[in-house]
Amino acid sequence: MNPADPDSSIPLASASEPHSAPRPAAAASRWLVAAIAVVLAAAGLLGWLDARRDANALRTDLAQRLASTDAALALAKSREADLSNDLRDAQAKLTLLETRVGESQSQQAALETLYRDLAPSRDELAFTEIEQVLVLATQQLALAGNVQAALAALQLADAKLARMDRAQLGPLRRSLARDMDELKAVPYVDVAGISAKLEQAISAIDVLPLAKDQRLQATTPALPPANDPPWLRFLRESWADIKSLVRIEVSDRPAAPLVSPSEVYFLRENLRLRLLAARLALLSHDEKSFKSDLDAANGWVLTYFDPQSKPVQALSSTFKQMAATPMPAAMPDLSRSLELVRTVRMTRVDTPASAPPPPMPRGK
Numbered sequence: 001m002n003p004a005d006p007d008s009s010i011p012l013a014s015a016s017e018p019h020s021a022p023r024p025a026a027a028a029s030r031w032l033v034a035a036i037a038v039v040l041a042a043a044g045l046l047g048w049l050d051a052r053r054d055a056n057a058l059r060t061d062l063a064q065r066l067a068s069t070d071a072a073l074a075l076a077k078s079r080e081a082d083l084s085n086d087l088r089d090a091q092a093k094l095t096l097l098e099t100r101v102g103e104s105q106s107q108q109a110a111l112e113t114l115y116r117d118l119a120p121s122r123d124e125l126a127f128t129e130i131e132q133v134l135v136l137a138t139q140q141l142a143l144a145g146n147v148q149a150a151l152a153a154l155q156l157a158d159a160k161l162a163r164m165d166r167a168q169l170g171p172l173r174r175s176l177a178r179d180m181d182e183l184k185a186v187p188y189v190d191v192a193g194i195s196a197k198l199e200q201a202i203s204a205i206d207v208l209p210l211a212k213d214q215r216l217q218a219t220t221p222a223l224p225p226a227n228d229p230p231w232l233r234f235l236r237e238s239w240a241d242i243k244s245l246v247r248i249e250v251s252d253r254p255a256a257p258l259v260s261p262s263e264v265y266f267l268r269e270n271l272r273l274r275l276l277a278a279r280l281a282l283l284s285h286d287e288k289s290f291k292s293d294l295d296a297a298n299g300w301v302l303t304y305f306d307p308q309s310k311p312v313q314a315l316s317s318t319f320k321q322m323a324a325t326p327m328p329a330a331m332p333d334l335s336r337s338l339e340l341v342r343t344v345r346m347t348r349v350d351t352p353a354s355a356p357p358p359p360m361p362r363g364k
Contacts, residue, residue, distance in 0.1 A: 126164060127345040130157045134338045141331045145191070145285040150334070151183045157341075172344060175337040182332035191282060194322055198279045201297075201315055205268050205275075208315070209306040212259055259304060271300050278322075287327035294323040 137153035140146040158176045161169050228236075259267060278293035298319040305312045 123164070124345070126160055127341060130160055131338070131341045131345060133157045134334060134341055138334045138338065141334065145189075145283070145331060147183055147186045147188070147331075151180060154180050154183065154334075154337075169344065172337065172340045175340055179332055179334050179337050186332070187326050189282075189285070189325065189327055194282055194325065195279055197318055197322060198275050198282070201318060202272050202275050204311060204315060205271055208268075208301070208312055209309045210259065210264065211304055211306050267300070267304055271297055274300070285327055285331070290327070291323045294319045298323075 133153045133156055137150035140149045140153070154176055158173060158180070161173050161176070274293050274297040278290055278297065281287075281289035281293060298316055301312055301316055301319070307313065307316075
């Protein structure tokens with residue numbers, strides 16, 4: 001192409017224009033790519049640093065957990081060793097205990113065999129207890145007249161016979177029932193209460209006023225008027241003193257017996273002895289002697305002591321009330337039931353074949 005040719009210069013100029021126009025855009029794109037690369041590199045570096053920090057933290061936490069796990073494992077192994085030692089000790093103790101239990105069982109069996117050979121039968125023991133109970137009831141009736149204790153003893157004996165449940169014991173149970181009915185028919189006597197009243201009466205003897213010391217109540221003179229002259233008041237007081245020298249008492253009661261001071265002591269002691277005798281008669285259920293002693297004591301109290309005194313009146317009323325207490329004439333006789341028990345014990349009623357053998361007592 002010729003540069004001088006005007007036609008050829010036009011295409012050259014037009015050809016150079018497209019090469020010069022895209023140069024700024026290419027530079028900008030290169031800078032943009034570089035910036036993006038730098039940002040990406042920085043982001044990657046930050047992510048790598050963060051991941052490294054997390055990995056280090058995770059590694060540290062894992063190491064701590066592994067250390068605590070190792071410590072717990074060591075502690076568990078130590079406890080397991082201790083438990084193994086305790087288990088061995090427990091097994092040894094259990095073996096020793098089983099050995100002792102075996103020895104105890106063998107000794108118990110030997111004692112049961114010895115008991116069966118030497119001990120009497122249960123029936124014989126029951127009849128022995130019933131006989132002792134009836135003997136005690138008989139003594140209570142004969143010595144102290146204690147009806148309630150005798151009745152309780154008979155009820156206990158009947159309960160023992162009821163638990164034995166033998167047809168051969170029918171007559172004995174009927175005899176006990178008859179004796180219990182007789183004891184229930186005996187009138188109740190409050191021996192303890194009456195004895196306490198007698199004790200109070202004995203304590204009150206020393207303070208009872210005597211009849212010879214009884215005096216009529218002196219009349220209170222009227223007060224003189226306040227406006228009397230002195231000479232009249234003097235005469236009135238002198239006349240009162242003269243009248244007090246002589247005193248006349250009028251009484252509708254018989255004269256009290258005179259008792260010297262030395263006889264007062266014996267009077268009170270004899271009265272005390274009478275009340276003690278009444279208490280002895282009460283304990284022995286001697287109604288005749290009891291009422292006789294109380295009547296005599298009441299007569300002495302009303303004769304030698306002041307009947308107008310309230311303590312004397314109360315004591316006399318107590319004597320009359322106690323003397324009116326009914327007492328049984330005679331106590332029931334329990335000898336028939338006692339003889340039947342002894343007869344049954346001697347015959348030793350055997351245990352029926354259908355009844356199971358009595359259980360042997362276990363050793364402790």
